[in-house]
Amino acid sequence: MTDVTINSVDTDRRHRRTMLPAPYPDPVPYEENRRKALARDPRTSKNYQRYLAAQRSVQLGYLPIKMDIENVSRCNFHCTMCVVSEWPGYQRAGDMSVQDFKDLLDSQYGLVEIKLQGLGEPLLGRNGFFEMIRYARSKHIWVRTTTNGSLLHFSDNYKKLIDSGINEVQISFDGATKETFESIRRGSKFELVAENCKLINDYCNRQDLLRTRMWALVQRANMHELFDFVDIGAAMGFKRLTYSLDLHGWGPEWEDSITADNVEDSVTIEMAEEAVERGRRLGLEISFWMQTSKYSTEKPETLCQWPFERAYVSSDMRIVPCCLISNPDVADLGDARDFTGAWQSETYDAFRQAHLDGRIPKLCRACYVDNQPKTIPVLQNNKKADGA
Numbered sequence: 001m002t003d004v005t006i007n008s009v010d011t012d013r014r015h016r017r018t019m020l021p022a023p024y025p026d027p028v029p030y031e032e033n034r035r036k037a038l039a040r041d042p043r044t045s046k047n048y049q050r051y052l053a054a055q056r057s058v059q060l061g062y063l064p065i066k067m068d069i070e071n072v073s074r075c076n077f078h079c080t081m082c083v084v085s086e087w088p089g090y091q092r093a094g095d096m097s098v099q100d101f102k103d104l105l106d107s108q109y110g111l112v113e114i115k116l117q118g119l120g121e122p123l124l125g126r127n128g129f130f131e132m133i134r135y136a137r138s139k140h141i142w143v144r145t146t147t148n149g150s151l152l153h154f155s156d157n158y159k160k161l162i163d164s165g166i167n168e169v170q171i172s173f174d175g176a177t178k179e180t181f182e183s184i185r186r187g188s189k190f191e192l193v194a195e196n197c198k199l200i201n202d203y204c205n206r207q208d209l210l211r212t213r214m215w216a217l218v219q220r221a222n223m224h225e226l227f228d229f230v231d232i233g234a235a236m237g238f239k240r241l242t243y244s245l246d247l248h249g250w251g252p253e254w255e256d257s258i259t260a261d262n263v264e265d266s267v268t269i270e271m272a273e274e275a276v277e278r279g280r281r282l283g284l285e286i287s288f289w290m291q292t293s294k295y296s297t298e299k300p301e302t303l304c305q306w307p308f309e310r311a312y313v314s315s316d317m318r319i320v321p322c323c324l325i326s327n328p329d330v331a332d333l334g335d336a337r338d339f340t341g342a343w344q345s346e347t348y349d350a351f352r353q354a355h356l357d358g359r360i361p362k363l364c365r366a367c368y369v370d371n372q373p374k375t376i377p378v379l380q381n382n383k384k385a386d387g388a
Helices: 011-018 027-039 042-053 098-107 129-138 154-163 178-184 190-206 228-235 269-282 336-343 346-356 362-367
Strands: 066-069 113-116 142-147 168-172 212-217 240-244 285-289 310-313
Touching: 027 042, 027 142, 098 129, 098 336, 113 129, 129 142, 129 154, 154 190, 168 190, 178 190, 190 212, 212 228, 228 240, 228 269, 240 269, 269 285, 310 336, 336 346
Parallel strands: 066 113, 066 310, 113 142, 142 168, 168 212, 212 240, 240 285
Antiparallel strands: none
16 A cells, blocks of 8 residues: 555545544443542542542642553663663663552542553562552552563563553554564564563453553554554454554653654555454454644643643652653653642642643643744742642
8 A cells, every 4th residue: 555644734534533543441341440449538539520620720629640650760672762772771760669659659549540651661670560550459540551571471470460450551562573573672582572462362361351452653664564563463362452653752852853753644544444444354453542643722621631630750759741751851840759749839830831821841842733832941840838
């Protein structure tokens, strides 16, 4: 099929793009889990109701309901598109302790969902990764993680991960052939990861559990294998495959270094629909993630939701605006050991105010369709004088 870039002025095709299926959790257990999470503590339910009733504003009367928590900031791969590959030893900071994790969850009673992973490979964590999952699940918090799949076989990690009660495991798989996979995911072994995917999927299937999702980051280096992902995903036993069409740069000027490998506007509607149909024939649910087309300054409800409902905590307990930034050396909103104080700080208020005013901070502009020229710095945390 010819690779034809989508015409940005073709309103019919733009509409069809918005109708492409997006990834979502299994709705019945997700909603049942949400009900249990809200019932676990009166403060959780009240916080959630305040969140639902609130208009997006600078000072929030509720705590975040979602959070990304990075248990490790190191990896055994050094992928071509990842900032970890530029760090000495492929590591930025030490691992998060189990106690810090538990203290964070205990203080943030509003949480109903977390992603337990950040820039690192979570299964490298020697500080109780599975214990963290079990603790969150004991509070009926919905937990998902992302792994490169290389350590699932080690010490029966694939069993431990599923038996921990985790709700979703996203396995990154960025090449449908050995050559492509290993050239992108440097340090990997294609056959090992593929076999590990079969291991965890077979284990889930034997228990009639839907827990895994294949996640393919589409880029120039693997776009020629777009449809092959469907075939290999089905062969490895996956029931869900998400194509991520969002690729960005990194570093202090990450929003200015967006790589030419981004292919969001090169995957045509016809190509996407063909992948969906191919998946249907093989029993594989196909979805698409397109972060950079989501947000706009047109009205409050089209702004990025992160400043108003969610945050990212790094392995060294620093607060980062979102998962696309991920690195507190790029933007640091405070100390997660006093997360509530940081959430209500002048720095966070200024960050929210900039979004509400349409003065999108420079580090956020890549995620907006109407990139704004006005910027504000958001690098240091300053608590309110009254300590609220």
